[in-house]
Amino acid sequence: MTHKIWLMEGLSSQRDIIQGIKAFAQKKGADVSVIASHRNQRNEILSQADHSLLEPKEDDQRLSFILSIVDQLGIQAIHTGRNCLWFESHRQEIENSGAKLTTGAIGAPQCELADDKVSFAQFMEKKGLPVVPSILVESVDELRRLLALSPFGTQPMCIKPVRGIYGMGFWRFDETVSPMAAFTHPDSRKVNAHLYISALEQAGIFEPLVLMPYLSGPEYSVDMLVERGKVLAAVARRKEGAFQYLENAGEAYELAISCAEVMQADGLVNVQTRNNASGQPVLLEINMRPSGGIGYTRYSGVNLPGLFAMRQLGLMSQQDIADEASSAFSPAMVRSVTDVISYDPTLTNLLQQE
Numbered sequence: 273m274t275h276k277i278w279l280m281e282g283l284s285s286q287r288d289i290i291q292g293i294k295a296f297a298q299k300k301g302a303d304v305s306v307i308a309s310h311r312n313q314r315n316e317i318l319s320q321a322d323h324s325l326l327e328p329k330e331d332d333q334r335l336s337f338i339l340s341i342v343d344q345l346g347i348q349a350i351h352t353g354r355n356c357l358w359f360e361s362h363r364q365e366i367e368n369s370g371a372k373l374t375t376g377a378i379g380a381p382q383c384e385l386a387d388d389k390v391s392f393a394q395f396m397e398k399k400g401l402p403v404v405p406s407i408l409v410e411s412v413d414e415l416r417r418l419l420a421l422s423p424f425g426t427q428p429m430c431i432k433p434v435r436g437i438y439g440m441g442f443w444r445f446d447e448t449v450s451p452m453a454a455f456t457h458p459d460s461r462k463v464n465a466h467l468y469i470s471a472l473e474q475a476g477i478f479e480p481l482v483l484m485p486y487l488s489g490p491e492y493s494v495d496m497l498v499e500r501g502k503v504l505a506a507v508a509r510r511k512e513g514a515f516q517y518l519e520n521a522g523e524a525y526e527l528a529i530s531c532a533e534v535m536q537a538d539g540l541v542n543v544q545t546r547n548n549a550s551g552q553p554v555l556l557e558i559n560m561r562p563s564g565g566i567g568y569t570r571y572s573g574v575n576l577p578g579l580f581a582m583r584q585l586g587l588m589s590q591q592d593i594a595d596e597a598s599s600a601f602s603p604a605m606v607r608s609v610t611d612v613i614s615y616d617p618t619l620t621n622l623l624q625q626e
């Protein structure tokens with residue numbers, strides 16, 4: 273029997289996940305078919321699967337689409353890397369079709385907690401896990417007042433949206449940089465506080481922000497395969513300059529695992545930590561979905577997407593996963609490069625939808 277897993281649209285790395293699953297199934301001699309779908313015609317992603325589908329653009333068409341595809345193709349497992357809340361609110365109906373659903377979480381409250389960096393920090397504190405000290409800022413005046421108070425002593429400060437993604441809106445406050453620094457060196461992410469405040473005032477609209485001490489690092493990004501709060505396999509990426517070092521031990525690695533456990537994560541998720549001034553890792557955030565860099569972890573020998581698919585399709589036990597993750601691992605150093613691939617404007621694996 274062919275085992276079928278369906279990867280619905282994800283935020284990033286859907287292509288790496290498909291390739292990981294295909295390679296792993298082939299290595300293990302497992303009869304696995306990968307179906308991939310996206311709202312947009314992303315042929316560079318969709319072409320990597322055995323079969324591809326275009327998703328409806330509207331939320332209200334999604335459920336009937338899913339149910340008809342599961343029925344038509346005999347899908348056993350669905351993975352989504354987007355729309356966690358929508359999927360959680362339809363979990364019962366989707367799973368009644370017989371397919372297992374993975375959203376990264378076990379319910380809507382966990383998705384919401386992960387998306388709000390201040391509530392997340394408070395929850396981690398309550399659970400006794402070290403997390404970056406986080407102050408919620410709800411107005412420009414409040415930010416002005418807080419900056420004058422230096423709430424983190426002599427530590428430099430930084431700011432980001434409470435509900436951010438892709439590092440957008442993250443800025444370090446630095447009074448020594450030129451007022452032009454944000455324009456001439458945007459990647460260094462440094463801005464004068466008074467310029468930031470003036471821009472915020474002029475913008476007119478205000479999205480809640482979180483004020484934090486700037487942590488010196490290094491930063492860790494830990495990719496994990498988790499099953500209802502039980503971490504089955506994990507690979508940490510220590511980020512130093514242009515390099516990432518793949519590891520499977522250490523304080524940051526352990527902290528990330530504890531975080532995924534208390535969040536009751538489920539599926540492929542990612543936790544980020546950064547070392548504070550005393551060298552201790554503290555939590556920055558959890559993403560209840562695969563990270564953009566999950567594909568890099570394959571250079572350690574551990575194929576997290578492959579392990580995920582085998583587990584969801586009932587082809588490996590929890591113990592098999594743990595054994596494979598520890599025996600396959602070897603430390604590695606990677607560097608990301610920009611690349612191009614050839615793009616075929618027609619999909620030859622696109623399924624007709626009834």
Ligand SMILES: Nc1ncnc2c1ncn2[C@@H]1O[C@H](COP(=O)(O)OP(=O)(O)O)[C@@H](O)[C@H]1O
Pocket residue numbers: 404430432436437438439440442484485486487488491544546556557
């Ligand atoms: N307190 C902090 N100190 C130093 N760097 C930080 C801090 N908070 C965030 N960053 C940097 O900004 C990036 C984005 O922050 P993060 O919390 O991961 O939000 P998101 O990825 O959701 O935008 C991090 O990967 C890290 O490099």
Ligand SMILES: [Mg+2]
Pocket residue numbers: 438439544557
């Ligand atoms: Mg992040």
